[in-house]
Amino acid sequence: MDYQQLLLALLPDLLVVVALFAALGVDYSRLRGSRLAKRYQMACRISAAGLIAGLAVLMLQIAGTMTVMESTADGQLVLTRGTLTLKALLYAMGLGVLPLAKRDQVTPQVSEYFALLLLATLGMGFVVSSRNLLGAFVALELVSLSLYAMTVLNQAKRASAEAALKYLTFGAVASGFLLFGLSYLYGATGQLDLTQMTDLQHSPLLVLAYLLIFVGLGFKLALAPFHLWAPDVYQNAPTPVAGWIGSGSKIAAAALLVAMLQPVFTSPELKAELIPALAALAVASMVVGNLGALRQTNLKRLLAYSAIANAGYLLVGVVAFSAAGNTSVIFYILVYSLASLGAFGVVAVLTDTLGRDAEISDFNGCWKTTPGLAMAFLVFVLSLAGIPPLAGFLGKFYLFFAAIGAAPEAAAWYDGFYWLVAFALIMSVVSLYYYLRVLRAFLVAPADDEVPVKTGWAAGITLCVLAIAVLALGLWPEPLLTLLRH
Amino acid sequence: MTALLTIILSFIGALVCGLMPSSAHRRIRWVALAVAVAGLVVSMVCCVNYSEIEGGFNKDLINEQWIPSLKIHFIIGYDGISLPLLLVTGLVAVCGVLFSWTLESRANQFYAFYFALIGGVYGVFLSLDLFLLFVFYEIAVVPKYFLITIWGGARRQFAAMKLVLYSFGGSALVLLGMLAVFFLAHDPSGEALKTFNLLELQQGQVPAAAQQWIFPLIFVGFAIMAGMWPFHTWAPTGHVAAPTAASMLLAGVVMKLGAYGCLRVAVGLLPAGAQAWAPWVAVVALINIVYGALVALKQDDFKYVIGYSSVSHMGFVLLGIATLNLTGMTGAVLQMFSHGVIGALLFALVGTVIYTRTKTRMLDELHRLIDRMPGIAWVFIVAGLASMGLPGFSGFVSELYVLIGAWGTLSGWIVAGAGLGILATFGYTLVKIHEAFFRERKVPDAGQVETGYPEMTLPEKAGVIILLGASLLIGLCPWLLTDKISPSLKLLLERLPN
Numbered sequence: 001m002d003y004q005q006l007l008l009a010l011l012p013d014l015l016v017v018v019a020l021f022a023a024l025g026v027d028y029s030r031l032r033g034s035r036l037a038k039r040y041q042m043a044c045r046i047s048a049a050g051l052i053a054g055l056a057v058l059m060l061q062i063a064g065t066m067t068v069m070e071s072t073a074d075g076q077l078v079l080t081r082g083t084l085t086l087k088a089l090l091y092a093m094g095l096g097v098l099p100l101a102k103r104d105q106v107t108p109q110v111s112e113y114f115a116l117l118l119l120a121t122l123g124m125g126f127v128v129s130s131r132n133l134l135g136a137f138v139a140l141e142l143v144s145l146s147l148y149a150m151t152v153l154n155q156a157k158r159a160s161a162e163a164a165l166k167y168l169t170f171g172a173v174a175s176g177f178l179l180f181g182l183s184y185l186y187g188a189t190g191q192l193d194l195t196q197m198t199d200l201q202h203s204p205l206l207v208l209a210y211l212l213i214f215v216g217l218g219f220k221l222a223l224a225p226f227h228l229w230a231p232d233v234y235q236n237a238p239t240p241v242a243g244w245i246g247s248g249s250k251i252a253a254a255a256l257l258v259a260m261l262q263p264v265f266t267s268p269e270l271k272a273e274l275i276p277a278l279a280a281l282a283v284a285s286m287v288v289g290n291l292g293a294l295r296q297t298n299l300k301r302l303l304a305y306s307a308i309a310n311a312g313y314l315l316v317g318v319v320a321f322s323a324a325g326n327t328s329v330i331f332y333i334l335v336y337s338l339a340s341l342g343a344f345g346v347v348a349v350l351t352d353t354l355g356r357d358a359e360i361s362d363f364n365g366c367w368k369t370t371p372g373l374a375m376a377f378l379v380f381v382l383s384l385a386g387i388p389p390l391a392g393f394l395g396k397f398y399l400f401f402a403a404i405g406a407a408p409e410a411a412a413w414y415d416g417f418y419w420l421v422a423f424a425l426i427m428s429v430v431s432l433y434y435y436l437r438v439l440r441a442f443l444v445a446p447a448d449d450e451v452p453v454k455t456g457w458a459a460g461i462t463l464c465v466l467a468i469a470v471l472a473l474g475l476w477p478e479p480l481l482t483l484l485r486h
Numbered sequence: 487m488t489a490l491l492t493i494i495l496s497f498i499g500a501l502v503c504g505l506m507p508s509s510a511h512r513r514i515r516w517v518a519l520a521v522a523v524a525g526l527v528v529s530m531v532c533c534v535n536y537s538e539i540e541g542g543f544n545k546d547l548i549n550e551q552w553i554p555s556l557k558i559h560f561i562i563g564y565d566g567i568s569l570p571l572l573l574v575t576g577l578v579a580v581c582g583v584l585f586s587w588t589l590e591s592r593a594n595q596f597y598a599f600y601f602a603l604i605g606g607v608y609g610v611f612l613s614l615d616l617f618l619l620f621v622f623y624e625i626a627v628v629p630k631y632f633l634i635t636i637w638g639g640a641r642r643q644f645a646a647m648k649l650v651l652y653s654f655g656g657s658a659l660v661l662l663g664m665l666a667v668f669f670l671a672h673d674p675s676g677e678a679l680k681t682f683n684l685l686e687l688q689q690g691q692v693p694a695a696a697q698q699w700i701f702p703l704i705f706v707g708f709a710i711m712a713g714m715w716p717f718h719t720w721a722p723t724g725h726v727a728a729p730t731a732a733s734m735l736l737a738g739v740v741m742k743l744g745a746y747g748c749l750r751v752a753v754g755l756l757p758a759g760a761q762a763w764a765p766w767v768a769v770v771a772l773i774n775i776v777y778g779a780l781v782a783l784k785q786d787d788f789k790y791v792i793g794y795s796s797v798s799h800m801g802f803v804l805l806g807i808a809t810l811n812l813t814g815m816t817g818a819v820l821q822m823f824s825h826g827v828i829g830a831l832l833f834a835l836v837g838t839v840i841y842t843r844t845k846t847r848m849l850d851e852l853h854r855l856i857d858r859m860p861g862i863a864w865v866f867i868v869a870g871l872a873s874m875g876l877p878g879f880s881g882f883v884s885e886l887y888v889l890i891g892a893w894g895t896l897s898g899w900i901v902a903g904a905g906l907g908i909l910a911t912f913g914y915t916l917v918k919i920h921e922a923f924f925r926e927r928k929v930p931d932a933g934q935v936e937t938g939y940p941e942m943t944l945p946e947k948a949g950v951i952i953l954l955g956a957s958l959l960i961g962l963c964p965w966l967l968t969d970k971i972s973p974s975l976k977l978l979l980e981r982l983p984n
């Protein structure tokens with residue numbers, strides 16, 4: 001292996017690692033004893049510089065100006081345009097989390113906070129670009145461990161510790177299931193490289209392997225019935241962290257799920273065995289998520305249930321087992337994450353100014369006090385609800401399109417996926433009830449008290465860019481779709 | 487190309503109004519009026535430029551790739567079926583602004599939502615790609631929610647939520663049917679089309695067996711928005727809770743979106759399904775007509791009366807579609823125009839002109855308005871008679887067309903039932919006019935009863951003249967529209983299997 005090539009291929013990640021150590025080093029040495037605000041500012045700047053540098057290199061790699069090898073031994077790294085695009089988007093979104101983290105100064109452990117954020121981002125980048133069972137697993141664990149630690153950063157809040165413990169215990173068990181599944185998969189195929197697993201023969205061992213993998217990844221995606229951690233973690237983690245759990249880690253897990261299922265495409269018997277399991281998970285998640293969200297009064301919990309429901313929709317694209325299905329799943333999780341991160345961003349900005357716990361009624365009258373934030377929130381929530389012309393609609397539409405397209409000639413109602421799509425559509429109608437209830441607080445209700453809110457330029461730009469991205473991807477998705485297909 | 491301007495202007499208008507400060511409500515209403523008038527003028531230009539001889543789509547339609555990965559095109563064009571609906575959208579949009587002339591609270595946001603809704607409506611009538619049509623159809627839903635919850639009257643939260651959930655329930659059905667059409671449609675040689683392009687889909691066909699189950703999905707999905715029984719209940723509550731301009735749009739154009747979808751997509755793409763299901767559609771349409779009229783007769787709230795009369799009138803649209811012949815369907819399109827104009831006028835009169843003066847809409851609290859606001863009362867009586875189907879107004883022509891069409895293809899008892907419905911319409915119109923304008927109040931309030939009310943303001947007069955004038959013009963010269971509608975419908979009907 002040519003080390004120079006490897007170095008070039010991993011340059012974006014290396015830059016982020018350098019920034020990570022720089023942030024830690026500067027905070028421990030020069031800024032020891034400085035004011036909290038100053039330390040936050042410095043850590044945020046260094047981390048941002050690292051991510052921007054990494055992003056710039058990634059752009060060059062995607063554009064083809066800087067050629068990198070397509071893959072390394074055993075599929076440890078697969079750097080196609082598709083995976084590089086995903087990685088770049090993850091870095092960009094990670095960059096968006098930084099100003100939010102800087103705003104709510106929840107912890108005196110400043111550089112650790114940012115280092116963990118960078119580590120999680122780094123891990124996500126590896127998850128989406130690895131096609132190796134072990135490599136992907138290790139990267140996914142890097143993400144998870146960073147997120148567990150970040151959840152507990154707010155030491156002033158007891159509920160935060162409880163949520164983190166819950167997250168950790170559930171997560172550890174799920175990782176066990178995932179690793180178990182991966183080992184069976186390896187045992188059945190003798191391969192670690194997912195791209196090399198061609199013509200899988202149907203065997204009970206393989207089915208078991210995949211079911212165990214579904215449990216493990218189902219936890220990361222917050223699919224029912226493995227969702228129990230989600231509401232508590234979303235509510236009690238620092239809001240920017242919750243936003244990152246709800247967006248970046250979802251992209252990583254969904255990309256991994258798609259990569260894991262790729263070998264199954266050529267085996268109809270195996271597909272037929274796995275489809276009922278996936279469909280059941282989809283239905284359960286849509287029911288639990290949408291019905292659970294109906295009675296939430298806390299906005300962050302509501303967003304957690306909405307995440308569960310959205311993970312359910314996602315599986316509708318997965319069961320298609322087609323190239324279109326794969327693209328639709330990745331596209332959907334991307335636009336979902338953009339909107340979800342945006343929504344959490346708005347919540348973060350508003351709650352740390354008001355010092356409240358994000359009850360829905362806390363946001364009454366935002367149209368008057370902060371019209372810009374209310375407008376952005378409208379865009380994010382309508383995208384989550386799947387209203388055109390926003391990207392969330394197109395994402396959902398593409399999922400359903402792929403599912404129906406997998407078997408359009410249905411002789412009976414249970415043939416093909418008409419029933420599943422119909423179910424998902426009904427559930428989307430249900431979801432409108434709670435999304436509109438939230439929007440009613442933001443846009444309709446009169447203001448209780450008018451506390452001036454300062455958004456800050458960095459957070460303002462982040463939210464603005466996210467809102468524009470959500471709108472632009474709804475109106476003009478073709479370039480991204482083309483990139484993702486590679 | 488010109489037609490696209492209606493959509494662009496509306497969305498730009500929404501943006502401009504939304505960005506103006508709410509304190510500038512006087513300036514905002516002039517901007518709003520200008521945008522609405524511009525939309526109307528563009529629709530009229532489209533109407534004048536359209537040559538009806540061959541009945542196809544306009545020559546300069548826009549046909550571009552939009553999302554090639556999903557075979558989605560951006561096609562904007564119109565034919566004789568869309569034209570009357572463009573016109574009615576323009577008319578109602580202008581009059582909606584005129585009847586909201588005194589609105590002050592959050593005026594900037596009001597017109598932002600108002601024009602977003604109107605842009606969506608124009609978009610639906612102009613889209614010739616299924617996906618694009620669906621996108622505009624959904625864009626039109628969300629602004630309605632905010633128009634009702636922010637500026638509406640009593641029970642607005644409930645009414646707005648109900649309206650939105652019904653709308654999206656309908657569009658869920660449509661979406662499923664639409665995807666089925668995409669994957670199942672094939673061209674005459676049997677090769678799969680895989681397109682959302684309506685122009686291509688009209689050349690091909692969907693297997694007859696599949697049409698049997700896709701047709702009800704798409705038809706019912708759209709017809710929910712058209713107020714079809716038993717899914718009509720959103721309409722009266724929504725109309726009543728909405729602010730005047732919004733209820734004018736709801737009754738005037740939004741219900742037409744549904745009917746238009748039934749005609750263009752359900753019947754246009756699934757002729758065999760339409761033929762099989764037409765008797766059932768006719769039965770439901772009949773229930774709409776008779777039930778709507780009878781319920782209207784029992785209402786005490788003036789706005790509910792108009793709300794149920796809308797349900798009844800939309801029944802004629804559905805009945806016209808169910809005839810599946812040229813006369814009946816021409817009547818259906820004409821009825822969409824006619825009810826759009828008259829329904830909007832009635833809501834404007836009840837919701838703004840009468841309500842701002844009397845502060846009540848309950849019929850038993852109104853006392854001999856004929857003496858206290860004679861001008862307004864006479865305008866309302868004329869409008870009521872126009873709605874009832876008085877010869878000389880558009881309603882008469884369209885209902886006549888529908889009935890003649892129904893006589894041709896549907897069974898006699900349905901026509902007889904529709905006749906009964908018309909009698910019921912006479913009944914509630916006359917009874918309610920009597921109750922509102924000529925009846926002595928049961929418990930007279932000595933202080934206020936004898937005072938008169940101010941006459942109509944200038945914007946109100948302008949609005950009344952525009953809407954009543956349009957109805958009268960089409961009532962006297964129906965060929966202005968039927969000459970455009972019929973050739974296009976003929977093309978659509980040629981696809982029916984015999």
